[in-house]
Amino acid sequence: MSPGAPFTGLSAFPLTPLADDAVDEPAFVRIVERLATAGVDSITALGSTGSYAYLSREERARVARLAVDHSGGVPVIVGVGALRTSRVLENVRDAEAAGARGLLLAPVSYQPLAPEEVLELFRAVTEHTDLPVIVYDNPGTTGFAFTTGLYARIAELPGIASIKIPGVPEDAAAARTRVREIRDVVPRRVTIGISGDARAATGLNAGCDAWYSVLGGILPQPALRIARAAQAGDAGEAEAASARLAPIWRLFAECGGSLRVVAAIAEDLGLAARDCLPRPLLGLSAPQRSRVAAALRELALGD
């Protein structure tokens, strides 16, 4: 495996579909097996796309185990975030027991967190486990905004393996500058992974080591085309492959984020039952679903 693995390349973030307010285990297994077959570099179960924040400890432990058991040897990373540190540590133990190869940790908040509190959370987790940890920066869901300086302080903790950044500037040179700015303050062992799928090609071309990918969790082939082109140094082909997905990126932007769209894609492809998100989240409206179906047909992504 390459240095930094499994924190390089395409990490696919599967949905955790529900049916009647319970995890739809057969549907989840089908989605995971599809990712393993497609040849993604890792599978991150229980990311934001995997609705980790909405699930009980027991549901999360079960999902982690199913992911490992059905990943066909592809490394599985497990999201362990929770509002209370002691609950995070319980999730860590469950992820270890499931056979996770890494952990994804976001500073989930209710009371807005101070930087010291986030640092101490990462310290508590890294002191508690030998599994490598991804720092998950997602201000839109956690309400917490990392600074580059805080990345540096957290990345010094032994056990930090990667930082999942929320995006890069659209301009290629500005994106390179941003990635270099982070690279300059973190140890060499720490990889940088882009999220925000619409900018993934830009991020990978700018030097990100990994793509933590929502789309890759449901449509791994087109995500792999972007990732493999960027990894081969073909920046133009990576951008072109991303540009072909513009209808998807538009849906992400216009339908309240990627999760509801990806759920609609899963439902359209028969990979999840209708209404597979945890309430209070509602699925897309009928007109939005029609746009999803049209985009899948237009892009010939239904297969």
Add this chain to the structure above:
Amino acid sequence: MSPGAPFTGLSAFPLTPLADDAVDEPAFVRIVERLATAGVDSITALGSTGSYAYLSREERARVARLAVDHSGGVPVIVGVGALRTSRVLENVRDAEAAGARGLLLAPVSYQPLAPEEVLELFRAVTEHTDLPVIVYDNPGTTGFAFTTGLYARIAELPGIASIKIPGVPEDAAAARTRVREIRDVVPRRVTIGISGDARAATGLNAGCDAWYSVLGGILPQPALRIARAAQAGDAGEAEAASARLAPIWRLFAECGGSLRVVAAIAEDLGLAARDCLPRPLLGLSAPQRSRVAAALRELALGD
């Protein structure tokens, strides 16, 4: 009881102090009994100040029951918010079983919520219970911003009893205009309660029916002085009583919100053990604690 009770007057929001990552039940009981003795109009257990979002279902059910059992007949309202609707409904059942007289519900989010999703959450809860429900608008913790129009749509649901608004403008006339604007679009049965303690006098003077009070949960006497003056129509005395608490309001503003300050007050007064907040929340720094202690002495609030 007056119309709208228990959703008028001073509702005190007690801390749920922890010790060694478990609810410190004797400390919680002591705090509740103190509020009952002081003569607050209601006690709202498991508000944001009560750390509801950090506690398990079992902990919350137990805290609700302790609050009712030790409230000396003062009506107890219980916070039932959670990320997943089915969990909210479990908390509702537990609050009913505990003897709650009302429910406080915030649209807690991880994935940002759409207005329709919040409306359907309140519909699900009000259809599920006969207990009156307070709409809890706290964008700083939930990440969700209500509009006045959404207040109106939710307030139409039978069972909605009150709206807890996050604040009013500082200017008295502007505050009156804001309260009237809300009043104009909600049914008469729905009371309006101010939160954001530093503006409570302004809000009450502007026509708010209730004060959902953090300070009232730990220092009920000075909170009652503000509330009773406003209720008696003595706007000047209410503002003066609030102005005397300026050192407290400054601490709230400068120490990351009210919760950490109130926890430090409880610890200073011997009402909670040191480090009583759920991790990852850290208590105040030593210099901040000194300021808290100095403010309590200066205001002669330690008794």
